[in-house]
Amino acid sequence: MSDTRSLPVPDGLDGLRLDQAVSRLFGLSRTAAAALVEAGDALVDGFPRPKADKVSAGSWLEVTLPAPPAAIEVVPQAVPGLRVIYADDDIVVVDKPVGVAAHPSPGWSGPTVIGGLAAVGHRISTSGAAERQGIVHRLDVGTTGVMVVAKSEHAYSALKRAFKEREVDKRYHAVVQGHLDPLRGTVDAPIDRHPTHDYKWAVMSGGKPSVTHYDTLEAFPAASLVDVRLETGRTHQIRVHFSAMRHPCVGDLTYGADPTLAARLKLSRQWLHARALSFLHPRTGEEVRFVSDYPDDLAQALAILRDAA
Incomplete structure (x- = not known):
């Protein structure tokens, strides 16, 4: 059952595109908000408007939300x-x-x-x-x-x-493009949804605090194997942080990786692996640690890099 809501455009949304305003007000993705506007389910002062139209504070917005x-x-x-x-x-x-x-x-x-x-x-x-x-x-x-x-x-x-409470030690291994400078460091940069692509995330000034620690384990002519410890656990955090440093995970075409290098390493996804997990067992209180070996596709890509070094 659909749900119709009517309310004035708040001052804070004055001048925004209609699809952006609908997205912000009702917690919808930009894609969902745009589809809703294009279907004529968002009226401004009683009339449908194009999704790119700017809204004015005080205008009356009537939105028919889809059934959950x-x-x-x-x-x-x-x-x-x-x-x-x-x-x-x-x-x-x-x-x-x-x-x-x-x-x-x-x-x-x-x-x-x-x-x-x-x-x-x-x-x-x-x-x-x-x-x-x-x-x-x-x-x-x-x-x-x-x-x-x-x-x-x-x-x-x-x-x-x-x-x-950040009491879990999460260790990842990643192969990233190029050589990191410094070889060991911390990325402290907030992450939020990408402003124009719903399926992506990005470093954004108003995003959630996000902290990634890294240490280079091995360097190759075109890439580096790094050990990564997450202090926070945001969606796509490692991929976003290394991309923001212009060292995307090899094979991660979504975040700017070189497709030629990915093809040479026979990778069809990002070289990123959750290597180890340590935490206090919820029943015994004793620390437990679990480790995962590299799967075949990542091991093969690493072998190609080592052979070429």
Whole structure:
């Protein structure tokens, strides 16, 4: 059932494009807001307007919001390559392959960690949204490596708090283009949604605080292997920070990587791997650490770089 809202344009949105104003006011993506305007579901002072029209403070905005999407169901589905590293009554630690999302979401019909675990009989915590049960952190679909999922309610609460309080040591390995200067350092730059591309994120002055520590492990003529420790956990954080330094992850065409180098290394995604995860076990309080080896495509790309060095 659709929902119609009527309200004056606030002073803070004066002069914005209509699609931007609708996006800001109702928390919609720019794409969704633009589609809504183009469908004639956003009226300004009683009349439809083009999405690029500027709005004025005090103008009356009437917007018909689409019905909320139906709840997404978790479907047990075997996921080839999804390996359980460790499991007990509280947690399950997996080695996530490429092409697998953490949980179901609108627009994603591919395999998920949650669906894969359900297929092999792991009961997951019921905390959180139905489709995100047990998920306390996520890896991008195109990022491989180690990931923990909560199985008990206690573990879910404890791990969510630990991630929020930055008590979890998250280590990634990345191959980035060029040579970093300095070889070891920290990137402290806020991240928010990209102003024009919904599927991307960017360093933005008004974004959320985002801190990435890095250390060069090995250098090649065209690239560097780096160890990365995340202090925060923003969406695409590593990819955005290295791209902002003009050293994008090799193969990450979304964030400006060289397609020629990606092709030479036979990469069809970013060279980025969640290498290790350390945290206090939510039940015993003892520190546990889990490590994931490089998958075949990343190992092969690294071998090509080493052979050429």
